[in-house]
Amino acid sequence: MQTVRASIAKIQRLLSWGRVLRLVWQSSPQWTVARTVLLFMQGLMPLLWFYIVKLIVDATAAGVQATNTDVTFNSVLGLLGMLGLVVVIMDLSDSASEFVDESQALLVTNHIFARLHGKAISADLEYYENPEYYDTLHHTQKEAPARTALVLKDCVDLCRGLISLLAVAGVLLSLHWMFIVLLVVTKVPEVLAHLKYAREVYRLGRQQASTERKANYFNWLLTDGWHAKENRLFALGEGFMQRFQDLRQQLFRERLAILLKNFIRKFLGKVSGNLAGVALLVYVTDRAFQGEITIGDYFLFYWVFRWGTANLQLVLRSLVGLYENNLFLSSLYEFLALPSRVKAPLEPRAIARSLQTGIEFEQVSFQYPTGTRQCLEEITLSIRPGELVALVGENGVGKTTLIKLLCRLYDPTAGRITWNGINLREFDPTELRQAISVVFQDYAHYDLTVRENIAFGKLAFADDTDRVVQAAKSSGAHAFIQNLPQQYETVLGKRFDEGEELSIGQWQKIAIARAFFRDAQVIVLDEPTSALDAKAEAEVFEQFRRLADDRAAVMISHRLSSVKKADRIYVFDQGRIVEQGRHDELIQQQGIYARMFEMQAQHYR
Numbered sequence: 001m002q003t004v005r006a007s008i009a010k011i012q013r014l015l016s017w018g019r020v021l022r023l024v025w026q027s028s029p030q031w032t033v034a035r036t037v038l039l040f041m042q043g044l045m046p047l048l049w050f051y052i053v054k055l056i057v058d059a060t061a062a063g064v065q066a067t068n069t070d071v072t073f074n075s076v077l078g079l080l081g082m083l084g085l086v087v088v089i090m091d092l093s094d095s096a097s098e099f100v101d102e103s104q105a106l107l108v109t110n111h112i113f114a115r116l117h118g119k120a121i122s123a124d125l126e127y128y129e130n131p132e133y134y135d136t137l138h139h140t141q142k143e144a145p146a147r148t149a150l151v152l153k154d155c156v157d158l159c160r161g162l163i164s165l166l167a168v169a170g171v172l173l174s175l176h177w178m179f180i181v182l183l184v185v186t187k188v189p190e191v192l193a194h195l196k197y198a199r200e201v202y203r204l205g206r207q208q209a210s211t212e213r214k215a216n217y218f219n220w221l222l223t224d225g226w227h228a229k230e231n232r233l234f235a236l237g238e239g240f241m242q243r244f245q246d247l248r249q250q251l252f253r254e255r256l257a258i259l260l261k262n263f264i265r266k267f268l269g270k271v272s273g274n275l276a277g278v279a280l281l282v283y284v285t286d287r288a289f290q291g292e293i294t295i296g297d298y299f300l301f302y303w304v305f306r307w308g309t310a311n312l313q314l315v316l317r318s319l320v321g322l323y324e325n326n327l328f329l330s331s332l333y334e335f336l337a338l339p340s341r342v343k344a345p346l347e348p349r350a351i352a353r354s355l356q357t358g359i360e361f362e363q364v365s366f367q368y369p370t371g372t373r374q375c376l377e378e379i380t381l382s383i384r385p386g387e388l389v390a391l392v393g394e395n396g397v398g399k400t401t402l403i404k405l406l407c408r409l410y411d412p413t414a415g416r417i418t419w420n421g422i423n424l425r426e427f428d429p430t431e432l433r434q435a436i437s438v439v440f441q442d443y444a445h446y447d448l449t450v451r452e453n454i455a456f457g458k459l460a461f462a463d464d465t466d467r468v469v470q471a472a473k474s475s476g477a478h479a480f481i482q483n484l485p486q487q488y489e490t491v492l493g494k495r496f497d498e499g500e501e502l503s504i505g506q507w508q509k510i511a512i513a514r515a516f517f518r519d520a521q522v523i524v525l526d527e528p529t530s531a532l533d534a535k536a537e538a539e540v541f542e543q544f545r546r547l548a549d550d551r552a553a554v555m556i557s558h559r560l561s562s563v564k565k566a567d568r569i570y571v572f573d574q575g576r577i578v579e580q581g582r583h584d585e586l587i588q589q590q591g592i593y594a595r596m597f598e599m600q601a602q603h604y605r
């Protein structure tokens, strides 16, 4: 019973290539039509070729025995002309098919990448902290583009093979029905073997995704410029090479076992097919000797049988291929169907153009989906328009997490956050994020031009040069940008030609300029000045303070001298707010903040 159910499931999976064909059609409709036309030409032309050759062979054989050679040769000449024409058409359709196949495969690959990237940029952030997500993404990226193109090829081959097989069946039936049975039976073991192989390769691929990712990771550690310094200073290279080689060896051994089994099965399948060809040869030779068929027929039957074998092989292979490639594409569909936890409501509320009553965290608690404990507990805080709010506390107390909740990169597990009195969940997350500007500690370095690095803050204003320069001036980046070879058009980083590498502090100023460039109602700097010199830091805070005048500003900082001027300071400890107030008030309270401030002040005395 189980075998039957498994077989039904297999057939269902085999038939699910409709969704892949939809994908192919969406990516390149005109090319799909062109391929279909060529398909019929490729399927039927060879039979015409065989038939004309048979006529030529018969006419030539008759001519050899006849006395009036000229007449016979003239009649063959017409046939030879037709044969030439058919050959030209066959060559043309073969070459055109190759051209169409390759062009279409490229288009399909682009389409699949667009779908993959679309999902990758919209998937919840929590997936990026989940190794299973990376395994699926890795497997999908590695297999899906090529596999989709292969499904297309399989479909083409299947149709071409079926068209040809119908023609073959007609010819062979005129000889003996047994040859059709022989044709089919000899190919079955090979197909079963291949089906098994396809399943094994798929299972192994998924199983090996995590090992492969680990090997790729060591490859990256060995070849990426980011790690080149430490590889040399700590002599890590040899060790990483060894670990990479060990992982690749493990992958190789696992794959080899499957390849070996497949080799044996394939060999047995091939031999049985070829022996069937010999059996047919015995039969037709005997009939030719008995004068029941002409030499032309002899040629026709033998070559049509061989052509039939090749086409049957093509049909079965493409069926197996469809099964196999669909199996691999199930990872793509699995990836594309990943559900989102952070959802946009069906009818989102519009966000007012300016912050009115401000932002409120009401009894907000949060635990990361992969975390084992709450990292924020019953947080209640306000961020009002025109205010500069500072969040302080030791490492790991939840300050950055609170900002992630504000941007709806995650939703709270309890409590609610409101924006002008409206729950954040009632807004479209994309629109909400437009209203917030954040520089996280691990801000991005784009190895693109200075202008792009800044203008990515708000793409709609990307062409506004004055605005780019103004943002750079506010973050203190303008001065060093002026000294770059092509100022705002200089490519940053060393990844591409003529790229200019910046210091860590300079990158930080570019990231701050990006945040200032954005026309946001709330601006957040998470440890923004850790790499800035004292003068630059003072200037950034001055600018930040000014920005807060007509919007809200939030700053996370371990340097308490910088947060002294904040309108309100929230002190975090173990995921809770333990103190709040202005600097002077907190100093008077003689609590955690006062102790931290005193400790830092001692260093400057």
Ligand SMILES: Nc1ncnc2c1ncn2[C@@H]1O[C@H](COP(=O)(O)OP(=O)(O)OP(=O)(O)O)[C@@H](O)[C@H]1O
Residues within 6 Å of the ligand: 129, 368, 370, 371, 375, 393, 394, 395, 396, 397, 398, 399, 400, 401, 402, 441
């Ligand atoms: N993606 C994550 N998944 C699970 N736990 C996380 C994740 N990110 C952070 N944490 C945990 O949440 C807690 C709070 O982290 P968070 O980054 O908010 O601290 P922080 O106060 O900003 O620290 P720092 O001052 O070092 O930047 C930490 O214990 C951290 O280990």
